[in-house]
Amino acid sequence: MRHARLFLTFTLFTAAAFSQAAARPSAKLTAEQRTAKYFDSIKNDPVRLRMFLQAMPKGGDLHNHITGAVYAESYIQWAVESDLCVDLKDKAIDDCKPGPDGAANPEQRPARAAYTDPSLYRELIDVMSMRNHAITFPHKPGHDHFFDTFLKFNRLVNERRGESLAELSRRAAAQNILYLELTSTWDLGVPLSVAEKVEKERAARRYIREPDLDLEDLRQQLLDAGLGAASKSAFLDHAEARKKEILKCGTPGADPGCNVVVRYEAEALRAFTPVQVFSMLVWAFEQNNADPRFVAINMVQPEDWYVPVHDYDLHMKMIDFLHKKYPKVNITLHAGELTLGLVPPEVLGTHVAKAIDQGHARRIGHGTDILYDPKARERMRAMAQKGIAVEISLSSSEGILGITGARHPLRQYLNAGVPVIICTDDEGVSRSDLTNEYLKAVLDQGLSYADLKRSSRNGVDFSFLAADDKQKVKTRLEQALREFESAY
Template identity: 30%
Template sequence: MIIMRKHHFLLSCIIAITAFTDGSQQHRNTEDVSDYFEQIRHDPSSLSAFLTAMPKGADLHHHFSGAIFGETYWNVLTESNGWMQPYTIEVDTAGALHKAPWIHFATLSRESRFDSLKQAFLRKASIKDYDPSAGPSDQHFFSTFSRFGAVARYDMKTGMQEFKQRALAENVSYIETMLGAPDTAIRLAAGPAWEKSITGASLSDSTTVFNTLDQVYAALLKAGIGNTAKKFCHHQDLLHQQAAIDDSVFMLRYQLHGNRNEQPLTVYRKLLIAFQAASMDSLIVGVNLVSPEDGVISMRDYSLHMLMFAHLHRHFPHIRYSLHAGELAAGMVRPELLRYHISQAVLIAGAQRIGHGVDIAHEAASIPLLEVMRERKVAVEINLSSNEFILHVKNDQHPILFYHSHKVPIVISTDDAGVLRTDLTEQYILLATRYPSIHYNDIKAIVRNSIVYSFLQPDLKERKLGQLDSAFIKFENQVMFH
C-alpha cells in the first residue's frame, strides 16, 4: 500500500527501485507524487524538503562573479592576504599596490573591527540586510559585478568549487556560467569613422551596419584578433580547473559575454573574440550580452547589437547564444521603448534562448512573438528573485504564466545566487507557491527543459537527460514509499 507522509520523506533509507521501473507503475508513481505535491504546496517545510530533494537539472542563467557568496570572497581575501579600504568597503586582491587607508587583510584580521567589516562587506556584496533608502535596487545589484569581478577571477577554482558543492547539495547536475570575454586593444585606422557610421543604428540602417561590420571584421582578423581567443582557450588554468570540477554527476560549462554598455566597436570586438573562443574550445558553449538593459548606450545601440549578433551568426553559424532581453519594467524607460527588445533578440539576432523576457506583454506584437518562440523552441530563462529585486516585478505581474499558456519553453534559473543570497531550490519554491496553476508535471517539464535547451553538445545532453530521467524515477519512488 502506498503511504504518503507529509514530512521526513528525505530522512529514511534508500529504496531499491528495481521493482518499480516498469512504465505503468512509474506512471502511477508520478500521478501520486503529483497529488502529494498539491497537498504540500502551501506547507513551507514540506515543500522545501520536496523541492530540495527534487532533481533540478541545470541552472542556465548564472553569472560567475554574482553566483559566488560574499563569505567565499571574504575567505579568499583573508587567505590570500588581499586588501580592504575600510571606509568604502572596497577590496582588492593580493599583489595589488595600495596606500593607507587601504589595509592588508592580515593586519585587519587582528583588529576588533574585523567582524563588523565582514558584515559591511556582505551587505555590499549582496542584498543581505538591504536598505532601500540607500539607493536603487538595480544599482545595488549591478554594482556588485564591478566590485568583485577581480576577486572572482583571482581565484576561479574556489568559486567553481562553491558552485559544485551547492549544486550537488540541491540536486543540480549542470551549470552554464557566464564569464566576461577577453579583450585586446586593437586600433583600427578607420575605426572612429566606422564607429560613427553605426552608432545608434536602427534596423532600417541594416545595410550600412552589415557593410561596416564586414570591414571591421576583416580589419580585426587582419590585425590578429584570433590570437586573443587562442590565448584564452589555451590558458591552462581554465581547462585545468575545469578538469577538477567535472565528474560523472556534475558538469560546468561557460558562456562568454560582451558588455552592452560599451562603445560599438568595443562591443563587436569582444563578441567576435567570444564567438572565436567558443568555436575553438568545447568548454565554451555559448555567447551572451550583459549589463543593465536600460543603460544609455545599451538603449541607444540595442538594435545595432542585435544586428551584430546576426552578422556574427553568418560567420559562426554553429555557435549558440542566449540574450538578456526584456529585463525591463514599465516606468524604467519610455513606454515605446518597451515594444521591441525581445522581438529583435528573437527575430533579428536569432537568439536560441532569451534571458528574463519580463516586458513581453509590452511588446508591439507579443502574441505573434510568443508563437514564434514556441515554434522555434526559443526558451525563456525565468529568474523570479532577480526580477523581484531589480525590477520589482513578481506574482501576477510576472509574465511567466503568459509564456506558459502560450507553450513557450520555460527554464528556471538563479541570476544570481550570491548577490541575491538564494539558490535554485528557492526559485522553484517561488514558482510553486506563487503559481498554483503550474502543476508537478509542468515543473518536471521545466526541469527537463533546463537540459534540453542547454547549450551542451548533443552526446553530453543525451547523457544528462538520461541521468535526469533516472533521477526522477528514484526521487518519485522515494517520495511515495518513505
C-alpha cells in the same frame, strides 16, 4: 461466544473491505501521480516544500553568471588569502596601496580585518549582495545596488575562476542539479586590449562610430590585431584544472560536484563603445568556434542604460553579421529585462522581438517586458512554435525590477506554451539557489509539480549541449526522476 465470533468475523471483513477500498485508488496511481499528490499536500508549506524541492532532480541551470553566483563569503576569503584591501569609501576589494610617506593608507583596511571585526564582515556581505538590501541601503534602488555589487568583487573574479567553478559545481550537486551552463567573459583583457589598439588606428583614420562601421573590415582588423592569434582555451583550461584540483576529481575522495556536467557561454558586455562590443562579440564567437566547451554566446549588462538602449539595434546587427560567419554558434540573449518606469515606454516590448528576429536568439533571458510588446500574444505563440525558450529568474526580477507575483509574465509564457526554464541568474548576489527559485515558482507563481518537472527537463532539452552529451544527461535525469518519485 458465538456472537463474539460473528462480531469478530464481521469487523475483520469490514476492516479488510475498507482497507481494500482505501488502497484501490492509490494503487492505480503512478509514482509520478503519487509524487504530485504529495506535492499538492505540501505546496503551501515552505519548510516541507524546500526539503522536497532540494531532493528533486533539476536538469539544468541555464542562466547562471559565474561571478554573481559566488557568495560574498568566498570573495572575502579570497581577498584575505591574497592579502588584498577594502576601499573604505565604497567597500570594494582592491589592491593595497601605500598611504602618504609609506604609512598605512587611511582610505583602506586590510581585507583580513573582516575576520576580527564582525561589523566589517557583515558590511562587506551586504555591499556585495542583496542581503538586508532595503534595510542597510534604504535609499538605494534594488536595480542599482544589484548591479553595483559586481564592482565590489571584480578585482577577484578572473584570478579565482577555478575556485568559483568548484563552488558552483559543489552547490549544484548538493541540490541534485545535473547540468550547469555557466556564463561569463573569458579572458576579457584580450578583446578589450585589441579594441583599444584598433580604436586608436581607426580614430587616426577618422572613422570609428556607427554608421561608418564596416563590420567585415572591422572583424578582420580585430583578428589581425590579436584576436586571431590569442589562445581561446588557455584561460578556461587553467580554471577547469584548478576546479578539478579543489574538488579532487578523478580521485577516491572526489567531491560529488565533479559529476555535474558543465559547459560555458561566452559573454560580450553591452555598455561599451561599438568597437569594444564588437571585439568582445568576435572573441566570444571565436572561442565557441575553437573550443567545444563553449556552447553559446550571450550579451549582458543592464539593458536600461544609455549605451545598451542607444546601440541595441547596432548590437543585433553585429550578432546577425557574426551569425552568418559562424552559423553553428548558439545564441542566447538577455532581452526585455525591463519594466515600466525604468525606461521610456517606447523602449519597452521591443528587445525580445529584435533578439529573436535579428539576433537569432534561441533562448531569451528574463523577457519580463514582453507584455508591453503590442504583439505580445503572437510573439509568445511564435516562441512556442519555434521552440525558443525563456530563462526565468524570479529572485533576480524581484531584486532588480521589483517584479513579483502576478506582475511577472511567467504564467503567460506557460499558457502560451513557451518552454520555461527556472534559473538562478546570480545566486550569490541574490542570496538564493536553484532550489529556492523553484520554491518561489510554487509559492509566488503557483507552479504545479508537472510545471516544475517540465522546467527540470527543459533545463536539459533546451541546453546547448552537443547531441550525444545531451542524450547522456537526459538518461541520467530520467533515472534520477524515477528514483525520486519512487520514494512517494
